[in-house]
Amino acid sequence: MPTISGPRTTARALAAIFQKGIKHYIRYPGNFLLIFAMPFMFTVMIFGMGQFVGGSDASLNFAARTGTSNVLVYEILGSAVWMISWVVVEDVGVALRDEQMKGTLEQNFLAPVSRLTLLIGLSLTDVVITTIVFFGVAGVTIIVTMPAAFLTLIQAFLVLLVGLIPLFGIGFLFAGFVVRFKEPYMFTQIVNLLFATLTGTYYPVTLLPYWVQLLSGALPQTYVIEDMRRIVLANQTLVSLYGSIFILLALALAYPTFGYVVFRRLEKRASVTGEFSKY
Amino acid sequence: MNPVEVQSLSKVFETKEGPLLRKVPKEVVAVDGVSFSVPEGEIFGLLGPNGAGKTTTIKMLCTLITPTSGDAFVNGFSVAKDQQKVRENLGVMLTGERTLYWKLTGRENLEYFAALYHLDTLDAKKRIDELLQLLGLKERQDMLVENYSTGMRIRLSFAKAILNDAPVLLFDEPTASLDPQSSRLIRDVIRGLRKEGHAIILTTHNMEEADILSDRVAIIDQGKIVALGSPHDLKEKVKSSDIIEIEARNLSDRTANALESFSEVSKVAVSIDPHLPEKGSLRIHAEKGKEALPKILEFLVRKQVTITKVSFIEPTLEDVFISETGRSLRD
């Protein structure tokens, strides 16, 4: 009997893709733990190097440049967003490459499920994972060092949720490149490194040359990191940041649309050249 | 001493089974006291169903797996004690197309392995040219293996196995996944190698291949050799029985077991097509098969089996397997 596509079957497919993604994380607990550990490890490295360079005045110098002496929270917020960005880009983009290498990509593409459903299913997994990462990394750090900051933490999380949507769009873009060009790992490493450099992960973007700041302005992570720092460390509210929230919403519209269009184009090309089954 | 001597070789794997925190250790006997020898200029077939222990036996012979007990000797060198020497005297082809470097060309793969097998540079070049020509890969020698078809990769893997002209050759399912033309080519080359005096061990679950290619066959099941001899001699043993093949629909194991209660019937093996469960066949070993046939057919009709074809056939190695194990080789 032929299968009939409709809202119910699409929802089932989404649930199945979501469940597969979650199981993948549960069955590779080492990788999952690493996602939690890396933000702290990078922060310790920066802090250590900073202590060496600044000596006894290191924290004062930091406060003079950033407006806060809370080095840990400042760096952890940037680190957490960087890690979340890395997870999303890899999970949506590289996941397809993994499937290609295992030989299951063709099986996925053979099924009567739209590509959009496939990509959204992958993204849904990441909503859960990034939430866990955010609260596990940034949340724990903030609650421990600033116990009265629970409400600000929730506001910061809301900023992240809005910022995730354009990130998924970037992930769709990657997915297309991966299916077509087949070498994602170095590609994602460079792009994630560029994101970290451009979006103020460990420093304010104002430190960068003006023309580079224009590039930073096109990336959602820049606004997410900056807004989170203002909410948590400078006691600003979500409402007062309406300008950058508006920009984030605009990016939330632009990136997924653009990313999906590019993905479909590259996928079509891949089906002409027979890339799906190539290892 | 023969180039290959296998003496009571056994392999027991230790695994753990059960729920996450309550795993229980379990031993799996993959090979159980296997013994045989292979002289120069002989093709020795190891025939058996999947999971019989063929690949484990091969891997013990080529030192990739350490035996639990027993020993084997390759050109006089023990697989347990002289592993390096054993490797020098072996050419091995394992199953699968991912035994080559995909980012090297066909020629580069062979050059690399030639160096690892310590071939003289000039000899290696000549040998590689010959093998690429012989196996129809000359024109694609400078193409990356990742762009080869499956058949080409398997042929290249075969070339790598015979590159070092070793006295003993092990081929694990050498024609699996190959089209009939390529399979014929590989078989012809193997026959040529036999003429040159190599001792060759060949594993296969393809009964016809074992029959036409091997000088002697060991039928292996559940880690043990259940029959050993030339294909002709093995088939002669079951010739005392008539072999009736019945193709039918609605067959079941129960029906087949019931047939064994007939006094004239010595063995019955049923094969159900996994893709079309309603389609199957019976292979019945019976004394005076022509006299027993009407009774058998009447029984099947009563059991509402729809018979589509009945024939008396010459015994094959499959029948040897059935007579020893009561099961079909395809199970």
Next chain:
Amino acid sequence: MSQVNSRNTSSIPRLLEEFKAAFLKDLRSYVRYPAWMVGEFISTPLWFFFFALGVTLFAPTSANTPQEGGLTFFFFGFIFIILFSTGVWGIGQSVRNEQMGGTLEQFFLAPASRVTLIIGRWARIFLTDGLIIGYTTLLLYVVGGGLVTLYDPALFAFSLGLYELGLIGFGLLFAGLTMRIKSYNTISNIVFFGYMILTGALFPISVIPIPIRYLSMAIPFTYFNDLVRHAALATPTILPEALEYVIASLLSIGMVLVGFVAFKKIEEEARVRGSLATI
């Protein structure tokens, strides 16, 4: 078909042929993944500038960049990171990759020396790492005006030799471990971060709190890093210079022996378990 003359396995020319074959194989594979090559050349200086910017926040406010001495200190830190990643990913993980790719069994079937094959691979990585380091040094000079000079070139070469010897031993040990444990990604990252934080690679161990500093002093790479930097920048050594060189020499030889023995033992165990081909 023609006859083949194989030679005796124990001669030096034989080992050189094996080394050359392994080196060429690795070089060809590397060059044929252009994304990796380009990626490494782009990402290496990018990592350096990214961290340097982060550390700037801690520098005295009159400086717009970390002090020049600090910059050169970090630069050597990044050289150490590049070199150390050879041991972890270049040698260690590569054996695991061969296992997953199906070629590890072919590696073990051949009557070739395991160590020579691994050293052949190390040599390729050393060559490409050298090119990357040279190129990054040039970039630093062109962009930042910084010039890396060597205080004592002969001592530097000797110290680097001790480092590389220890690295080969570590690589062999790691290769065996990843073959055995299989979840190489998590272990690799933990080991890598441990190296960056604990061994004085990016900042002197004097910055590390005392109890943890004892752990640092138990790690051989702490001394290798220290001596390379001492020979290049005339920085003070952790222990008296002569004593530290003796200890480092013994450690590097010891690591090669331990690595070799461990690799052989794990290989033997894999043969007993039948797990050489297991993914």
